[in-house]
Amino acid sequence: MKVCVLFGWLLILNVYGYTQEPVKADTLIKKLDSLQQKQIDSGKATINTNPTAYNKKTTLGVKTYFILLGSNLKQQFTSPFHATKKDWLKVGAFAATTALLTLADKPVSKWVSDVTRDRRGITTTSKYLTNISGTYETITLSVIGGYAFIVNNQKLKTTTLLATQAYLTGAVVETALKFLSGRRRPNFYNADGTNSNRFYGPFAKGHYDIQGNKINSSFPSGHATVAFAAATVFAREYKDTKWVPIVSYSAATLIGLSRLTENKHWISDVFAGAVLGFLTGRQIVNNYHRYQLIQSGELKEKIKRNKRNRIVFQMGNVQGKILPGIAYKL
Numbered sequence: 001m002k003v004c005v006l007f008g009w010l011l012i013l014n015v016y017g018y019t020q021e022p023v024k025a026d027t028l029i030k031k032l033d034s035l036q037q038k039q040i041d042s043g044k045a046t047i048n049t050n051p052t053a054y055n056k057k058t059t060l061g062v063k064t065y066f067i068l069l070g071s072n073l074k075q076q077f078t079s080p081f082h083a084t085k086k087d088w089l090k091v092g093a094f095a096a097t098t099a100l101l102t103l104a105d106k107p108v109s110k111w112v113s114d115v116t117r118d119r120r121g122i123t124t125t126s127k128y129l130t131n132i133s134g135t136y137e138t139i140t141l142s143v144i145g146g147y148a149f150i151v152n153n154q155k156l157k158t159t160t161l162l163a164t165q166a167y168l169t170g171a172v173v174e175t176a177l178k179f180l181s182g183r184r185r186p187n188f189y190n191a192d193g194t195n196s197n198r199f200y201g202p203f204a205k206g207h208y209d210i211q212g213n214k215i216n217s218s219f220p221s222g223h224a225t226v227a228f229a230a231a232t233v234f235a236r237e238y239k240d241t242k243w244v245p246i247v248s249y250s251a252a253t254l255i256g257l258s259r260l261t262e263n264k265h266w267i268s269d270v271f272a273g274a275v276l277g278f279l280t281g282r283q284i285v286n287n288y289h290r291y292q293l294i295q296s297g298e299l300k301e302k303i304k305r306n307k308r309n310r311i312v313f314q315m316g317n318v319q320g321k322i323l324p325g326i327a328y329k330l
Contacts, residue, residue, distance in 0.1 A: 028064075028291070032071045035290040036082075047289050049237055054154040057295045060161050060288075068291060072169045072284055077176075094275060101268035105197045108267045109186045112260050122261060129258035130223060137167065137230065159237040162284055163230040170229035170280045171222065174273065178217035185218040187263045197266050221265045224256040224273030225280070232281025252277070 060068065083091070116122045141163055148156035182200040199219065231252035235245035256274055259265040265273075 028067055028294070029071050029074070031294055032068075032287060032290050033075065035293070036075055036287070047236070047285070048292065049155075049239065051155045053292060053296065054158050058158070058292045059154070060158060064291075065161060065165070068287060069165050069168065072165060072287055073172060075283060075287065076169060076173055076280065094272075098268050098272050101271055102197060102266070105186075105266035105268055108260070109263070113263065116261050126258040126261040129255050130262055130264075137226065141167070141230070155237070158288070159234060162237070162288055163233045166229035166233045166277075166281045166284045167226045169284060170225045170277055173280060174220055174222045174225040174276060177220055177276070178222070181217050181219040183217050183219040183266075183269070185264060186266055197268075218265055219269045219272060220276055221256065221259050221269040221273035223259050224252070224265075224270045225277040227252040227255040228274045228277025229280040229284070230277075232278050233285055236282065236285045 116126070141160055145157065145160040147153075148160055180202050182202055184196050184198060184200065186195055186197070188195055197218075228249075231248035235248045238244035252274070256270040259270055260267060
């Protein structure tokens, strides 16, 4: 339902003539992948969030939207093959932190249960926050996108579309990880009345909650993933407007905490989902700005600047002899 609403809203873009398709699909994906591997967008200078950078050349038409969405998914799932030593060190740090948090899973779950017991205000608010990252997030993004069209704010239109890409990409990635982890949720109880936070792997038997309803894997938190993915898009696109990152990440954090008070996730699930969402949102933003470089013509100028003022090794003719030499190229 949520995905259908998002896709339906995207199709409305054609009615408003929001289409700009100057590059072939396969060519664009190859260019985006090439730029990712060259890390040409590393550094803040290449992330141009000035409103003037969002124009007819850099708009996301329906076709381009899905090309970039496919590119995002491809880059997400192939990223381990392009990871550097530094990247693997970060992965190791993340894995170690998550492992340590698993030791706090049960104590935190019990503490939260004790705090929220018989406190209707907390439980009601928790359910509302949980829904914000579900059906309500679809509504929220639709409202923001509708407002952007009404006031004709090109940057806000693009940012909202990128947020939907982050939502969809994050959902696909966390679903794959859920399948691989096969972890039981805190509201799953064994026959003896105990619960477990173990990882049972991709071939684990189906799990059921205390009411007998079948539930999927707990790790990572899907709500935290998509909430932080969308929040990161808005936070990075509007990084110069101080209140936007604060509001975005605060809302995502509250959604993550609601999964604890709802007793649907362990704290390590929420942490992993938040990190995954942040990385997903960042990747979506970086990929769009690669596209922005390609479309705006800034890419050629950037490459040209990188080639200037450099020392090069070359062969030269000196009195009829071919000899090696070093030259300073302007």
